[in-house]
Each structure stands twice: as structure tokens, then as C-alpha cells.
Amino acid sequence: MTRILAVDDSASMRQMVAFTLKGGGFDVVEASDGVEALELAKENDCDLVLTDVNMPNMDGIELTKELRGLANYKFVPILMLTTESGMDKKTEGRAAGATGWIVKPFNPDQLLSTIKKVLG
Amino acid sequence: MSIDLSQFHQVFFEESFEGLDTMESGLLELDIADIDDEIINTIFRAAHSIKGGSATFGFNVVAEFTHVIETLLDEVRAGTRSINQEEVDLFLQSVDCLRDLLQGLQNKEEVDEAQASELRTQFEIILGSESVDAVDQKTSSETNTGWLIKFKPESHILRTGNEPLRMFWQLEALGKVRITSITDEMPSFAGMNVELCYFSWEIEVTGDNISKESITEVFEWIEDEAEIVLTSLGNDSIEQDSPKSEAIDTEASKQETLKAAVPKIETQAPIKEDKKAKPAARNAKEFGSIRVDIDKIDTMINMVGELVITQSMLGQIGEEFTFDKLGKLQEGLQDLERNVAILHESVMRIRMLPISFTLSRFPRMVRDMSRQLDKKIELVLKGENTELDKTVMEKIGDPLVHLLRNSLDHGIELPELRRKAGKPETGTINLEAFHQGGNVVIEISDDGAGLNKEKIRAKAIENGVISENEALTQDQINDLIFQPGFSTAEVVTDVSGRGVGMDVVRRNIQSLGGTVSVKSEPGVGSTFTITLPLTLAILDGQLVRVGKEIYIFPLVSIVESLSADANQVNKVVGANDVLKLRDEFIPIIPLYETFGIEPDSRHLKDSLIVVVESEKMKVGLMVDELLAQQQVVIKSLESNYQSVGGISGATILGDGTISLILDIPGVVKLAEKYLNYAGVAA
Structure with missing residues (x-):
């Protein structure tokens, strides 16, 4: 089963994302910040990482950099959840090795179609 | 697939109220002359989450309003803008306003947007631009029957997790695709790095009405990391010029993102039609859910574990019961009783905040x-x-x-x-x-x-x-x-x-x-x-022993504990001894005397003195031994027995014995006859 790591400090967003993905037939691992996500990423082999940018402890940019440094996550798609005001963050995210982004707000259908786009 | 987003609303509201509290305390803490990064980041993150959530869950009023707040905060955070007291006030007002809005939305009431839009205008003035609203720019709807795409990604493209093959699949969904691989830059086998991409491609996509956007969208994520040139092949293009080449510039992509950003929420879950909505809580703050410390939950899970063990033990006894097992059965039942009592208390503790x-x-x-x-x-x-x-x-x-x-x-x-x-x-x-x-x-x-x-x-x-x-x-x-x-x-x-x-x-x-x-x-x-x-209050207690009894001192009342030296103690005629502790004279109350029990020792030199503070006066209570410190659940004596002087309540210790909790002012009152003299002596 395709496993997705969903990272967001906002519980409601995380629940929504996780619920949507599970409904789409994916296995979901949830983390509430970058530090937790990194730990979970090491413990579980994930096929895709979906991360918020602004988070306490470790933000999405830093998380992406860290993940790309791990052998298992060199080529794994990493998608960032950003807002329209986050243009700089997009550039920063790309520099850190992010695959792409999903612009907030999104609805469950948009989320799934984007996910399917990178998982082929 | 359609998902009812309203199931996440409750969580969203709760975390938003928490976020607003965070913003508020952050703003109050903020020193405008010297902005602390951590504080402003925390405020920003809270606003950001509220905005993200409200937009996602379709609360546009909140989303639009938090958007301007967030924009301003972002500038402050980035250090491109200083902040003055009026602005802090404005932020605080906005926090209040958002709280009202969210409360209204939570209770499914009509919300008054006037204040929000007024505050929003003020923010827009500060930001000095009317363009905070993402302007719905007209987007070109250039369509064509065919496009030629020259696609040359930078060699590190794979390391960002972008796989060109997936882009080809997406193009295939648009029309008929013919791909030519260009391998000019392929190095010799020996010089090849397996993690790099040496290919570039020429791709022809043909079909009915293929819009330029649909193609640029495929390459949206990598437009900065690849050379992408689009040439129209068909002749029913809007521009009738000869094949026109155009790099996807960032302007176009900006429009793209802006467009996506404007929340057009008609696809969201229909809030108004929510038939199975629970009856709106009149005051959410009173009936909402409760957040519980993980420790409390762990204690409960532990207790449930104990119960399961006890139950299986009893089950075994019951299966082949013989009369000689009676003792064991009683023991087991006692365990069960104790565990259930503790579990009951733990559950009650959840209500304590x-x-x-x-x-x-x-x-x-x-x-x-x-x-x-x-x-x-x-x-x-x-x-x-x-x-x-x-x-x-x-x-x-x-x-x-x-x-x-x-x-x-x-x-x-x-x-x-x-x-x-x-x-x-x-x-x-x-x-x-x-x-x-x-x-x-x-x-x-x-x-x-x-x-x-x-x-x-x-x-x-x-x-x-x-x-x-x-x-x-x-x-x-x-x-x-x-x-x-x-x-x-x-x-x-x-x-x-x-x-x-x-x-x-x-x-x-x-x-x-x-x-x-x-x-x-x-x-x-x-x-x-x-x-x-408070029959349910939890107390940090110090367990002490006097003779065979174990009493509990409220930890907060204890100043210090010591073993007294003979030369520190003054005898006072007709009254209790007085301890000279540094510059103070502290009357000593032997607890065994107050409660009429048999101690290990009646001599100060073999006892310990616990100095406690009671109503702005210190007294030393004589005990035999200090035991552990632990949190205890206070049981009311009044409701289970009757009021007893010097005792505020009782608790059940881990081993099932009952221990009384001292009411320090009450103990002092019981011993008052001595203290009157002591007062004179001091």
C-alpha cells in the first residue's frame, strides 16, 4: 500500500488531509512538526511526503533538506502545502529539494488529483 | 470522492480559539522596540494556521480577514516593517473580532462582518496597497490543436522527486503525444552519474482545444529548473501569427497561482444544508470538548491494565472454585475494589484543568x-x-x-x-x-x-x-x-x-x-x-508519619523541614517549646499531642520539625518521619463522615490505607492555647 507522510501543525488540516488520503486508499502516517516527521520518516518507508511550511520546531523547508539527505528519500516526491502569499517559500522549498506544492486552500478532490499526479 | 468537511469544523474551531489565545498572549508579550523572533513567529504561525484552516473549511470571512493580518505579520517577521503600539492594538482588536466571528460560525449564527471589514480596511491602509485581495486577473484562454514543447530539465531534476515520465503521462491525458528524446549531452558510460538526468525532449501534443494553461500546469513545479519552450502548431490559435515561441515566464505562473488562491469555495461542503448538524451549542466554551494531559490518560490506561489482570485472576479462581480459595477470592475482590476506585478518581481528574x-x-x-x-x-x-x-x-x-x-x-x-x-x-x-x-x-x-x-x-x-x-x-x-x-x-x-x-x-x-x-x-x-x-481537588502532598499514622501536609504550606538541635529550642513556661530558626521564633506543635496518638518519640531530638506557614504565621509541627511526596486526591470528610478540626480531608494511598490531610490553620487553632504564650515569647 502506498504510504504517505502527512505533516502539519494544525490538527484540523492534518485530520482533513489524512482522512482524504485514507479515503483515497493510501496508508497515512501523521506528524505535527518537522522533528516528529523526520523521526517517522526514518522509521517508516514513505512513498510521498506532504508537508506544511510554517511549523514550530522544524519547518517544512528544513524538513525537506533533512529528508533529501537520507538515502531512502533522495527521490521520493515531497509536496509542500503553501498559501498564495508564500511565493518566496516556494523558491526556498524548491532549493531545498521539494518536488512541488499544493496551494492552500484546496479541497479533498484537488488534493487527491495532485497526489495521483506525482504517484503516477 | 466527496468528503463532508464539516466533520473537521469542531477541531478547526478549537484550534483556532487556541491560536487566538496564543496570538493574544504573544501580542501582549511583544516588545515593539525589540521584537523577539520566537514570539513574532509564534503569532504569525497562529494567524497562518487560522487562515489556512478557515479557507479550507470554507469560512471566507475569517480567511480574508486573517489574510491581511498575516500579510502584515509576515512583513514584521521578515524585519521589513517595524510595528507600533497602535498596530499592536489593532491586532488585539482583530483577535477579539476573529473570536466573535468564529464563535458565531461555530454556533451557526449569522455573523456580523462589519467590524471585520472595518478592521480589514485599516490593515489595508497600513499595508499601503489595495491589492491585498488577490485580484482575479483575466487569464488568457489560448487554445490550440497542437503544441510543440521543447523540454530540457536541469540535470539534478530527479533529486527533487520530479520524474519526467510522469509529466509525459499527464500530457498523454491531454491529447496524442509524440516524444523525441535528445541525447546529445549524454556522457560516456564511465562519466555517467546515475542520479542525474542527461536527456532533453521534444514533445508534440496534438488534440482538440489544448489550452496553454493545461500544458504549463504540467510543468508548473519545475519551470525554474528547466528550459521549456512552447510553440503552437495549429492555426486556430488566437494569435494568427507564424508559430510563436514563448517561454513560460514567471508572470504567467503567478497568475496561475493567484487564480488558484482565490478561494472559490462552491466546491466545498455545503454548510447551509447540513441537516445532521448537532443542535448548536449555545455557548461553545461551556460545552466543548476537553483537552487532557497525556499523563492522566496514561494513568488511566495503566489502571485499566490492572483491572484486566485482576479480572483474569478472579476468572481463574471462579472456574474451579474450591472452598480453600476463599482467601484468594477475597483478596482479589479487594484489589478489584481498589482499582476501580482509583480508576474512578482518574476519570474524575480529567475534569480538572x-x-x-x-x-x-x-x-x-x-x-x-x-x-x-x-x-x-x-x-x-x-x-x-x-x-x-x-x-x-x-x-x-x-x-x-x-x-x-x-x-x-x-x-x-x-x-x-x-x-x-x-x-x-x-x-x-x-x-x-x-x-x-x-x-x-x-x-x-x-x-x-x-x-x-x-x-x-x-x-x-x-x-x-x-x-x-x-x-x-x-x-x-x-x-x-x-x-x-x-x-x-x-x-x-x-x-x-x-x-x-x-x-x-x-x-x-x-x-x-x-x-x-x-x-x-x-x-x-x-x-x-x-x-x-472542591471535593475533587488534587493536592501536592508531603506524607509524614507520626507513630502508626500517616498524615499528609499540603506541600505548598511547607517552608522547610529540619531536625532541631537542643540549643535551638527555648522552653517557655506553661507553654510549648519555641524553635529559634535564624531570626524567628517559631512555636512548636507536637502533632501527637494535638491528635492524641502515640508517637515513636516525645523528644525533640529524635523527631523532625516541619515548618509550615499558616495565615501569615509560621509554626513547627513535630513528626516522626518524612515519607514520600505525591499527588493525592482529596476526599471530603464532611460528606463521608463529619467535619473534624485540623483535618481538611482524607485520601486513599496506593496501598489502600486511608490517610488524613492536615488543615494547617485548623491544627494551629487546635493548639492555640500554646500559641498565645508563644506569641508573647516571640
Whole structure:
């Protein structure tokens, strides 16, 4: 089963994302910040990482950099959840090795179609 | 697939209210002259999450409003903008406004957007641009029957997780695709790095009405990391020119993103049609869910584990019961009883929350009101972690607000008056919560003018509460302020209202089974003391042993524990011994004597002395041994037995024995005959 790591400090967003993905037939691992996500990423082999940018402890940019440094996550798609005001963050995210982004707000259908786009 | 987003609303509201609290306390803490990164980041993140959530869940009013707030915060955070006090005030007002909006939405009421849009305009003025609304730019709808795409990604493209093959699949969904691989830059086998991409491609896509956007969208994520040239192949293009090449510029992508950003929420879950919505909670704060400390849950899970073990043990006994197993059965049943009791308590403890939930909004209130009144006031909060039953907490908020307002308005004088009276210009209000016996005590004290005895008396006579020549003590006079319709404020202000206060405060507190009293000294200040009975209170206790009994001292009352030296102790004729501790004389109360039990030793040199503080006086209690410190659940003695002097309650220890909790002021009272002498000696 395709496993997705969903990272967001906002519980409601995380629940929504996780619920949507599970409904789409994916296995979901949830983390509430970058530090937790990194730990979970090491413990579980994930096929895709979906991360918020602004988070306490470790933000999405830093998380992406860290993940790309791990052998298992060199080529794994990493998608960032950003807002329209986050243009700089997009550039920063790309520099850190992010695959792409999903612009907030999104609805469950948009989320799934984007996910399917990178998982082929 | 359609998902009902309303199932996440409750979580969203809760975390948003928390976020607003975070923003508020952050803003109050923020030093505008020297902005702390951590604080401003925290504020920003809170606003950001609220915006993200509200947009996702379709609360556009909130989303649009938080968007401007977030934009401004982002500039402050990035250091491109400083912030002044007015702006902080504006932020604080917005926090209030958002709270109202969210509460309205949560209760599914009509929300008043006027204030939000007014505040929003102010933010837009500060931001100096009208373009905070993402402008819905017209997007070109250039379509064609065919496109030629030259696609040359940078060699590191794979390392960002972007796989060109997936882009080809997406193009295939648009029309017929013919791909030519260009391998000019392929190095020799030896020089090849397996992680790099050396290919580039020419791709022809043909089909009906293929829009340019649909193609640029495929390459959206990598447009900065690849050379992408689009050439139209067909001739029904809008531009009829010869094949026109155009790189996807960032402008186009910006439009793209902006367009996506404007929340067009018609696809969202239909909120209005939510038939199975629960009956709207009238006041969400009272009926909402509760967040529980993980430790408390762990304790409960542990206890459930114990129960399972006990149950399986009993099950085994029951399967092949013989009479000689009776002892074991009884033992097992006792275990079961104890475990169930502990589990019951743990469950009850879930309802206990730190009082900071209520107190946290007070700094803001004091700040706003002292400005309004032109006073300088500092609020000092103590004992914020004191735990209180959730229901009590919800109901104590209003009386506290009222008392606080009272201190602000009537208690603390204007700076000028204070200077004349020889006091610091800034007045101080202390708000302290602590456990005393089985009660939670909340004290609000100010260093203001104190109650005006003459004025209260005159007013009481005027209102016919007392007769003209009735003799009253100071305390009785002070107590008059809790009579209905009593206000001594010379001018009725918006802050303290019209004197419909103190009697309501007392009534509310009494309805919780508590009491409120006031002590006041003219020119020095007033102290309001609220005492709330609490059968469920959790207490940090020090276990001590006297003879065979184990008593519990409330940890907060203990100053120090020591073993006394003979030369530190003075004998006082006809009274108890007095301990000379540094410069103080502390009367010693032997607990065995007070409670009439048999100790290990009646000699000071073999005992320990626990110095405790009781109502601003120190006493030393003589015990045999100090044991562990632990949290105990207070059981009311009154409801299970009867009130006992010197004992505030009881608890059940881990091994099932009952231990009494000392009421220090009560113990002192029991031993008072000695203390009178000791007072003279000291």
C-alpha cells in the first residue's frame, strides 16, 4: 500500500488531509512538526511526503533538506502545502529539494488529483 | 470522492480559539522596540494556521480577514516593517473580532462582518496597497490543436522527486503525444552519474482545444529548473501569427497561482444544508470538548491494565472454585475494589484543568482597561497551575472579571493621587490561586485606596440597609458592599458599571458553594478572597508519619523541614517549646499531642520539625518521619463522615490505607492555647 507522510501543525488540516488520503486508499502516517516527521520518516518507508511550511520546531523547508539527505528519500516526491502569499517559500522549498506544492486552500478532490499526479 | 468537511469544523474551531489565545498572549508579550523572533513567529504561525484552516473549511470571512493580518505579520517577521503600539492594538482588536466571528460560525449564527471589514480596511491602509485581495486577473484562454514543447530539465531534476515520465503521462491525458528524446549531452558510460538526468525532449501534443494553461500546469513545479519552450502548431490559435515561441515566464505562473488562491469555495461542503448538524451549542466554551494531559490518560490506561489482570485472576479462581480459595477470592475482590476506585478518581481528574485557562485572558483585560482609565496597573498572576474542576472554572470566570474590574476602577488610584500618597505610580493587582485544605482559594489584592468605611456606612444608611446608629465592626462594614444595589463609585464609569455587581458576584460564588470576603485597609489596599469548596481537588502532598499514622501536609504550606538541635529550642513556661530558626521564633506543635496518638518519640531530638506557614504565621509541627511526596486526591470528610478540626480531608494511598490531610490553620487553632504564650515569647 502506498504510504504517505502527512505533516502539519494544525490538527484540523492534518485530520482533513489524512482522512482524504485514507479515503483515497493510501496508508497515512501523521506528524505535527518537522522533528516528529523526520523521526517517522526514518522509521517508516514513505512513498510521498506532504508537508506544511510554517511549523514550530522544524519547518517544512528544513524538513525537506533533512529528508533529501537520507538515502531512502533522495527521490521520493515531497509536496509542500503553501498559501498564495508564500511565493518566496516556494523558491526556498524548491532549493531545498521539494518536488512541488499544493496551494492552500484546496479541497479533498484537488488534493487527491495532485497526489495521483506525482504517484503516477 | 466527496468528503463532508464539516466533520473537521469542531477541531478547526478549537484550534483556532487556541491560536487566538496564543496570538493574544504573544501580542501582549511583544516588545515593539525589540521584537523577539520566537514570539513574532509564534503569532504569525497562529494567524497562518487560522487562515489556512478557515479557507479550507470554507469560512471566507475569517480567511480574508486573517489574510491581511498575516500579510502584515509576515512583513514584521521578515524585519521589513517595524510595528507600533497602535498596530499592536489593532491586532488585539482583530483577535477579539476573529473570536466573535468564529464563535458565531461555530454556533451557526449569522455573523456580523462589519467590524471585520472595518478592521480589514485599516490593515489595508497600513499595508499601503489595495491589492491585498488577490485580484482575479483575466487569464488568457489560448487554445490550440497542437503544441510543440521543447523540454530540457536541469540535470539534478530527479533529486527533487520530479520524474519526467510522469509529466509525459499527464500530457498523454491531454491529447496524442509524440516524444523525441535528445541525447546529445549524454556522457560516456564511465562519466555517467546515475542520479542525474542527461536527456532533453521534444514533445508534440496534438488534440482538440489544448489550452496553454493545461500544458504549463504540467510543468508548473519545475519551470525554474528547466528550459521549456512552447510553440503552437495549429492555426486556430488566437494569435494568427507564424508559430510563436514563448517561454513560460514567471508572470504567467503567478497568475496561475493567484487564480488558484482565490478561494472559490462552491466546491466545498455545503454548510447551509447540513441537516445532521448537532443542535448548536449555545455557548461553545461551556460545552466543548476537553483537552487532557497525556499523563492522566496514561494513568488511566495503566489502571485499566490492572483491572484486566485482576479480572483474569478472579476468572481463574471462579472456574474451579474450591472452598480453600476463599482467601484468594477475597483478596482479589479487594484489589478489584481498589482499582476501580482509583480508576474512578482518574476519570474524575480529567475534569480538572489548570486555572490558567481562565486567568490567561486577564492580562489583556487589565491592559485595555488601565489605558481606558488612564491608570498604570500591573497584574501579577500566581498559582496558575492550580487545578480546578472544569465546571467550576467556567462559572468562576465572570465573578473574577467583576472583582478585577472593581479593583481596577475603584481600588487603584490615578497615578497623580498615588504619587501624592507616596506610593509608586504603577499600582499592582495580585491574583493568586492556591489550594487550602479541600478548597481552592483565589485572592485578588490591590495596593489601592482601600474601601472607604465612612462612605460605605453613609450609603448603607441612605439605602436603608442599616439603621443610623447601628454599631458595626470594620469587617461588617466592608461586607456591606456585597448587598444588592450597592456602589460607592462617585461617578458611574463604563468600567465598573452601575453597581449591579458585588451582590451578583457573591450570589454566583455562593451558587458554586463558595464564599467571598473582603479585607481592606484605607490607603493600603483591599483583598478579596474567594474560597471554592472542591471535593475533587488534587493536592501536592508531603506524607509524614507520626507513630502508626500517616498524615499528609499540603506541600505548598511547607517552608522547610529540619531536625532541631537542643540549643535551638527555648522552653517557655506553661507553654510549648519555641524553635529559634535564624531570626524567628517559631512555636512548636507536637502533632501527637494535638491528635492524641502515640508517637515513636516525645523528644525533640529524635523527631523532625516541619515548618509550615499558616495565615501569615509560621509554626513547627513535630513528626516522626518524612515519607514520600505525591499527588493525592482529596476526599471530603464532611460528606463521608463529619467535619473534624485540623483535618481538611482524607485520601486513599496506593496501598489502600486511608490517610488524613492536615488543615494547617485548623491544627494551629487546635493548639492555640500554646500559641498565645508563644506569641508573647516571640
